[in-house]
Amino acid sequence: MVTPHPDAPASTPAPAPAASAASAGTAAALRASVDAxxxxxxxxxxxxxxxxxxxxxxxxxxxxLAWEAHFAAARRRCGAEAxxxxxxxxxxxxxxxxxxxxxxxxxxxxxxxxAVLRALPHLGLGPGAVPxxxxxxxxxxxxxxxxxxxPYAAAHLGAHAWRQAVLKCLFTGVPADExxxxxxxxxxxxxxxRMLADYARERTAAGRAxxxxxxxxxxxxxxxx
Numbered sequence: 001m002v003t004p005h006p007d008a009p010a011s012t013p014a015p016a017p018a019a020s021a022a023s024a025g026t027a028a029a030l031r032a033s034v035d036a037x038x039x040x041x042x043x044x045x046x047x048x049x050x051x052x053x054x055x056x057x058x059x060x061x062x063x064x065l066a067w068e069a070h071f072a073a074a075r076r077r078c079g080a081e082a083x084x085x086x087x088x089x090x091x092x093x094x095x096x097x098x099x100x101x102x103x104x105x106x107x108x109x110x111x112x113x114x115a116v117l118r119a120l121p122h123l124g125l126g127p128g129a130v131p132x133x134x135x136x137x138x139x140x141x142x143x144x145x146x147x148x149x150x151p152y153a154a155a156h157l158g159a160h161a162w163r164q165a166v167l168k169c170l171f172t173g174v175p176a177d178e179x180x181x182x183x184x185x186x187x188x189x190x191x192x193x194r195m196l197a198d199y200a201r202e203r204t205a206a207g208r209a210x211x212x213x214x215x216x217x218x219x220x221x222x223x224x225x
Contacts (some may be wrong), residue, residue, distance in 0.1 A: 027092045027122055034085045042078045053093035064152030067094045087115035088122055098128035105132050114144055127156045137165050148179040162193045176213035179184035186220035193221035
């Protein structure tokens with residue numbers, strides 16, 4: 001189970017109107033993209049799943065809402081390629097708060113956890129969901145690591161944890177392009193520059209190649225904020 005972040009509020013406030021509007025617009029664009037690749041029967045299923053999520057329709061068993069069952073069935077009903085995006089849309093329609101996102105993440109398999117991470121920037125959440133990002137960054141699943149470093153982490157992950165995540169991408173082979181907000185957060189970051197230089201020296205001393213992305217990120221740290 002993911003431990004709540006110490007800075008998380010006891011209850012989750014409603015998203016600010018601007019954040020809600022932005023996430024709704026992004027979700028609408030995502031829905032259009034998903035629909036373009038779905039067969040008619042899959043689009044019909046998604047329509048029903050999103051309606052259940054918006055309405056909070058009870059599920060097949062006590063304590064389970066209908067949308068949670070749909071979330072789990074997304075791959076089977078819409079295909080592997082669309083499953084992540086479909087799950088993001090379901091969480092958005094359900095207006096999942098930090099507590100709900102954490103519950104779904106804790107119960108999910110790797111693919112379901114990845115979808116929760118990708119949904120975070122669409123949900124208008126505060127820093128209370130940071131423990132989900134931190135948990136994913138402790139794994140060796142590069143798909144989870146990449147999903148964790150989206151726009152939500154760019155906005156909310158602490159400086160030390162973010163720098164460690166950048167290094168983890170370098171030594172696990174996650175492309176730097178997967179790190180949202182990299183240029184903005186790396187700019188003028190002398191501590192990140194020091195860590196990168198130390199890592200490069202260690203690799204060179206051990207006779208190992210320095211990851212190609214390292215020089216690119218190091219160049220970003222030299223730019224003015």
